[in-house]
Amino acid sequence: MSRWLLGEHLDGQRLWDDVRTMARIGGLEPKGICRLALDEQDNQARLWLAEQGGALGCSAYYDMLGNVFLRLEGRDSALAPLLIGSHLDSQRRAGAHDGALGVLAGLAVLRTLHDQNITPHRPVEVVAWTNEEGARFAPGASGSSWFAGQRQYDEIVNAIDGQGIRFGDALTQCLALLGAHGLAYRPRPFVPHAFLELHIEQGPILEALGKPVGVVNGIQGVNWYQVTVEGQANHAGTTPRNARRDAFDGAHELITALKAATLEQDDDLRFTIGTFALWPDSVNTIAQRATFTIDLRHPSQAVLSTLDARFHELAEQQWSSCSVSLKVSSRVAPVMFPDCLLDALRESAGRYCPDVPELVSGAFHDAIHLVHVCPTAMLFTPCRAGISHHPDEHIERDDATIATRVLADTTETLLNC
């Protein structure tokens, strides 16, 4: 079968127009966007997407979680569709590209197939997953985790937002709206042929390398720890050093040891203490209790397991005569994407970008769930200074075009196999 060279035909200006149009749905002044999951703006974004798909001859579907699919039928409609997409919801004060770029890149592939008048052998679908961000209803990745059988419907719909609104009630409104606008209801998940997700990097690596695109070969595993160091409150002036059980000192020493345990030659490991509090938190009182969290990430489960054991060992010691409790509050295993897909991405990327970098994703994405149902992989495109979840998030149009061309060519490869 002849090659279509979808990437070369892809209209970068049209993609950029779509990005700017989508950025106006929930746009903030002077910049940034707010499309919280299942709010009015998020639902408008779904309808706009469905409308674009209709103009391209695609059918639009929604499922029990409000995930929206644009389906371009294949010559053999019985084949599992190739799935491309990401999410349209955002953080409360966000940039325009986190999630949206991946959906609009999928739309750009559909536009190219349509413009070239191509009917692929295998169906292709573009998806917008519901509530990836978790900014309104926590936790996030509701649509993709449910689709992949990783989280239960009942658990998801009982989440409550900050205004006391239930996820399930907001979802009912959304589904009614989608139905009223002529989208077809296809309640259940299905098994895709493969899933591809293009996303902004949300980190500084591609920008530093000066590359427009990177192949993501996996997603880091994450352990979250809640640590409590317990000492004895006392007067800061009257208690000599040798009589102290200062929880701050204990935490400081323990953290020095934890940091020493996580030092490595490569820069693959991420160790972050993002919260820290003292009690009673008074200038002239020795702290009775220090609490802090650890966010530990690494692409290798073996490394995470070794460090987990070491952390627990350290927590069994006394630090400045204080006792320590260390509890795992969350554990997500690393994901490695399959070589069959990575090879296709590498080959496509090589056409536009010599020495295409390979990265491990430090952030979670919908793809982390899709790996459980089908071959899955990701592409990253750089964002300025690694900034996301902020109106300052910024990408270059030319980078986005190139990354989307790589996505298009990889789509072509997968539709032809």
Add this chain to the structure above:
Amino acid sequence: MSRWLLGEHLDGQRLWDDVRTMARIGGLEPKGICRLALDEQDNQARLWLAEQGGALGCSAYYDMLGNVFLRLEGRDSALAPLLIGSHLDSQRRAGAHDGALGVLAGLAVLRTLHDQNITPHRPVEVVAWTNEEGARFAPGASGSSWFAGQRQYDEIVNAIDGQGIRFGDALTQCLALLGAHGLAYRPRPFVPHAFLELHIEQGPILEALGKPVGVVNGIQGVNWYQVTVEGQANHAGTTPRNARRDAFDGAHELITALKAATLEQDDDLRFTIGTFALWPDSVNTIAQRATFTIDLRHPSQAVLSTLDARFHELAEQQWSSCSVSLKVSSRVAPVMFPDCLLDALRESAGRYCPDVPELVSGAFHDAIHLVHVCPTAMLFTPCRAGISHHPDEHIERDDATIATRVLADTTETLLNC
């Protein structure tokens, strides 16, 4: 002139009865006391004290700040009186001895003079200073700092408590009550011959040494610092170590250096980080800002000045690529009590306690202000485990008796000179 040996005649049981009586004024169930400055209980305590003095033939006075004085007239009433005392107000959930013991020990000295039918050459006065604790109206030591000319009346009376009540209004109520109960108004401060204050140690040293009393030869100086470490918020998963400006890491490294600078052979220095906060304080976000306080104490101004310079040097460096701001929020110079008084205390203490320990006070007391108007010194008696500002505060009756005997004998020495 013959010696009276006041200490030997002092009635330890009577002192303990007074301690228990006073503990019932504002007593909490099941234990502890609450006598916030100028509240109903605190005012009751003043009246009770004045009543006891009256029964001993003393005159009771109050001044513009509500400080209450019991005066035992001397044969030469023109001589400056020897002043003994402490405070009767307490923290919100406190023990019965912090402050009150010093006032009641003074009362015990007056009782002994009365029982022995002694009229000293020089007048002696027992004082209860207003609002030492600062628990209701901050800052504390209102009565003694005003008396010693260290703080202005206008500034003190404009303090507001947690219920919006002005210090000045609570004071007016108190003064009216004292006047109505027959105390005489003596508005202005005067220059005492000397000031002696017995206080619980509020630290663990005397208990560890097994000593009932210690001579306090000074009060540590204190510097308070407010430190801010400024980095860059970023995603905990996507930001490699070499691209981070983690304010927590910066604070951790800076504190390691600060602690190294404060290590010393002796255990005289007190370095306490009692408050610490991160912003935005999110598990998976690299901290943009860390703020913490330092409470630094030492008996020597030279040591404090050297460390102050070193702290400022360290704050000029970058730590984990973060910038630092270090500001002094409070500075109180160390106080050394004069040898003339210390020798008298040492001699008296030697009669009851061989090898009497000498301590530097780590906490502030009313005495820190009195040094500005007259020779001043202090005695400490142990409290269990160094605990104070808590209902668990505990002292032994026998220790209190011995310390008060030392106070009585020193009073005798000073009244006879």
